[in-house]
Amino acid sequence: MLAENLVQKFPFISNYFSLLLENNVQKFPQSIVFEGLNSYAQCFFALELARILNCLQDGRQDCNCLNCRWIRENKHPAISFVSQLHYKNSGDDSKTVISVPQVKNIEKSLKEKSDYHRFFIFFDARQTPQDKNAIESVEKYSPEGYNIFPENDWCLNHINSKTFSPLTPNILLKCVEEPPERTTFVFLTKNRADLISTIVSRSQCFKLPVATKKADISDIANIFSKYPDISYEDAFLISENLQNYIKDNETNADFVLDSMLAYLANKLKIVNNNELLYKIQNDIEYVSQAKKYSAASILDKNVFDTLLLRLAGGEK
Numbered sequence: 062m063l064a065e066n067l068v069q070k071f072p073f074i075s076n077y078f079s080l081l082l083e084n085n086v087q088k089f090p091q092s093i094v095f096e097g098l099n100s101y102a103q104c105f106f107a108l109e110l111a112r113i114l115n116c117l118q119d120g121r122q123d124c125n126c127l128n129c130r131w132i133r134e135n136k137h138p139a140i141s142f143v144s145q146l147h148y149k150n151s152g153d154d155s156k157t158v159i160s161v162p163q164v165k166n167i168e169k170s171l172k173e174k175s176d177y178h179r180f181f182i183f184f185d186a187r188q189t190p191q192d193k194n195a196i197e198s199v200e201k202y203s204p205e206g207y208n209i210f211p212e213n214d215w216c217l218n219h220i221n222s223k224t225f226s227p228l229t230p231n232i233l234l235k236c237v238e239e240p241p242e243r244t245t246f247v248f249l250t251k252n253r254a255d256l257i258s259t260i261v262s263r264s265q266c267f268k269l270p271v272a273t274k275k276a277d278i279s280d281i282a283n284i285f286s287k288y289p290d291i292s293y294e295d296a297f298l299i300s301e302n303l304q305n306y307i308k309d310n311e312t313n314a315d316f317v318l319d320s321m322l323a324y325l326a327n328k329l330k331i332v333n334n335n336e337l338l339y340k341i342q343n344d345i346e347y348v349s350q351a352k353k354y355s356a357a358s359i360l361d362k363n364v365f366d367t368l369l370l371r372l373a374g375g376e377k
């Protein structure tokens with residue numbers, strides 16, 4: 062029972078993990094790579110998974126057992142942040158990278174038995190006051206009751222090519238390959254390509270699609286000015302316009318598809334013949350399907366090309 066705010070924002074991945082946690086928890090991944098724009102959303106999602114796996118009761122959102130409380134307060138002994146600022150030995154003064162001693166420390170800790178499901182959450186962290194984005198992200202994605210980022214002196218970023226010191230990934234790889242039972246590594250990335258491929262290939266990758274900006278419905282209406290008379294030639298051009306719109310406006314496929322749904326719903330209100338009514342209802346169904354494809358990590362180009370060809374296919 063993941064926190065409701067995360068379920069609403071990431072329905073597909075939430076559903077996937079809910080089923081796994083309820084029915085097949087022994088298959089829980091030993092290594093997870095999160096991809097997406099918001100590192101805070103990924104961190105909260107990982108913590109919620111850790112909380113449910115360690116809950117002494119049934120994992121419900123408002124559970125107040127010791128494990129749930131500790132995780133919300135970032136005090137749980139089995140849930141570790143690993144970054145340039147976290148999980149450092151006292152003698153380790155490598156401030157700019159995740160260092161070999163840090164990873165060796167993890168290796169050592171794995172040899173000890175644990176009563177918990179251990180989580181190691183890897184990210185890039187910088188000692189700097191939280192910027193506007195960080196503060197907004199915490200407000201937006203923090204499930205109720207969490208108090209993870211009380212200090213205002215560091216920012217949580219995605220892993221990038223400079224996060225790890227050169228020798229660490231290979232030592233880490235050994236841990237990721239053969240962890241003890243009930244141990245999960247989580248890597249927070251914008252894109253899996255930012256992490257070495259040998260770790261990615263031993264992990265399960267999940268996209269947490271997040272947008273910073275909603276698509277403007279009047280912009281979408283402009284791009285769709287020919288609707289409902291879209292030809293097959295128009296289809297690829299409109300698909301390309303939508304992809305460019307996503308890039309130029311820092312939005313994502315999900316928000317654009319939502320705006321398309323709103324646009325079609327408006328059309329539905331003013332339509333005056335049955336044939337067109339039927340087409341629009343069908344097209345709404347196509348857009349809803351496109352949202353599912355997009356959530357399943359399919360490339361935007363494929364999602365929009367397929368969708369636009371379907372919309373054009375309804376033309377007489």
Ligand SMILES: [Zn+2]
Pocket residue numbers: 115116117118119120121124125126127128129130
């Ligand atoms: Zn609990």
